Amino acid sequence: MTVRAPSLPRLSGVVRAGAALAGGRVATEGAVVLAYHDVGDDPSNRTDHYVSPAQLRRQLTTAVDMGVRFVDLVTLTEAFLSGQPVDGLAAVVFDDGLVGVHRHALPVLADLGLTATVFAVTSGLGSSPPWWRGAARLMTRGELAEVAGAGFAVASHTRTHPSLPGLDATGLADELVGARHELQDLVQTPVDLLAYPFGHHDARVREAVAAAGYAAGFSFLNGRITAGLDRFRLPRITMWAGQGRARLAYHLARSSRSWPDTQSDVVGGPGAE
Numbered sequence: 001m002t003v004r005a006p007s008l009p010r011l012s013g014v015v016r017a018g019a020a021l022a023g024g025r026v027a028t029e030g031a032v033v034l035a036y037h038d039v040g041d042d043p044s045n046r047t048d049h050y051v052s053p054a055q056l057r058r059q060l061t062t063a064v065d066m067g068v069r070f071v072d073l074v075t076l077t078e079a080f081l082s083g084q085p086v087d088g089l090a091a092v093v094f095d096d097g098l099v100g101v102h103r104h105a106l107p108v109l110a111d112l113g114l115t116a117t118v119f120a121v122t123s124g125l126g127s128s129p130p131w132w133r134g135a136a137r138l139m140t141r142g143e144l145a146e147v148a149g150a151g152f153a154v155a156s157h158t159r160t161h162p163s164l165p166g167l168d169a170t171g172l173a174d175e176l177v178g179a180r181h182e183l184q185d186l187v188q189t190p191v192d193l194l195a196y197p198f199g200h201h202d203a204r205v206r207e208a209v210a211a212a213g214y215a216a217g218f219s220f221l222n223g224r225i226t227a228g229l230d231r232f233r234l235p236r237i238t239m240w241a242g243q244g245r246a247r248l249a250y251h252l253a254r255s256s257r258s259w260p261d262t263q264s265d266v267v268g269g270p271g272a273e
Contacts (some may be wrong), residue, residue, distance in 0.1 A: 081215065
């Protein structure tokens with residue numbers, strides 16, 4: 001049996017992670033967006049990407065201990081779009097707008113002195129998300145407003161969380177423009193960022209996102225945000241309960257070149273491989 005040596009980018013990431021955990025700082029090019037979904041302490045909730053409040057605290061504390069500098073997603077995105085350096089920056093986001101963000105994530109981040117962005121779905125607020133069986137309910141309109149009032153930013157995850165490449169032009173406009181206007185009416189601040197439901201997008205969807213007035217779109221592919229990326233194909237890092245200290249340290253330290261291609265033209269939906 002032939003044993004293959006680790007590739008240089010992977011080995012470098014391991015070395016950087018080890019150094020950071022030993023008291024150093026992450027010195028990897030680019031920024032990261034830590035993408036969460038729900039937070040809670042319900043043992044019957046076995047959905048993917050569900051983390052406990054204690055796990056959320058440990059993960060964010062690990063990143064802070066490694067020298068990652070957390071900023072809000074709007075600040076990170078504006079720096080990227082204007083060509084400013086984003087090395088060492090990170091942002092926390094929560095997709096869907098589930099109630100655990102209000103009940104559990106908000107107190108943890110407030111205690112750590114951090115903020116976050118909620119990519120909210122606007123249809124069915126207060127009800128169970130039909131796209132995710134077994135998940136907790138969405139925040140109500142009032143709870144989402146309270147989260148925004150506590151300092152979290154609110155961004156768009158569309159109106160009903162469909163796979164956007166499967167929609168016609170009318171459907172795309174309704175999901176993208178409709179959600180943006182509804183959220184802006186609710187929080188009374190600009191809503192310029194979008195996360196693609198299921199991470200699905202293609203060229204037609206990205207054009208519609210730009211036409212709807214969004215400044216950037218975030219996928220569900222893992223990677224770092226570095227200069228030269230398409231503003232409508234920005235990667236994130238998926239967060240879940242299995243992101244222990246060592247694994248997270250490695251992911252925070254690894255280079256953008258070590259991740260799979262985040263700039264695929266079609267991700268999910270019609271035409272995807």
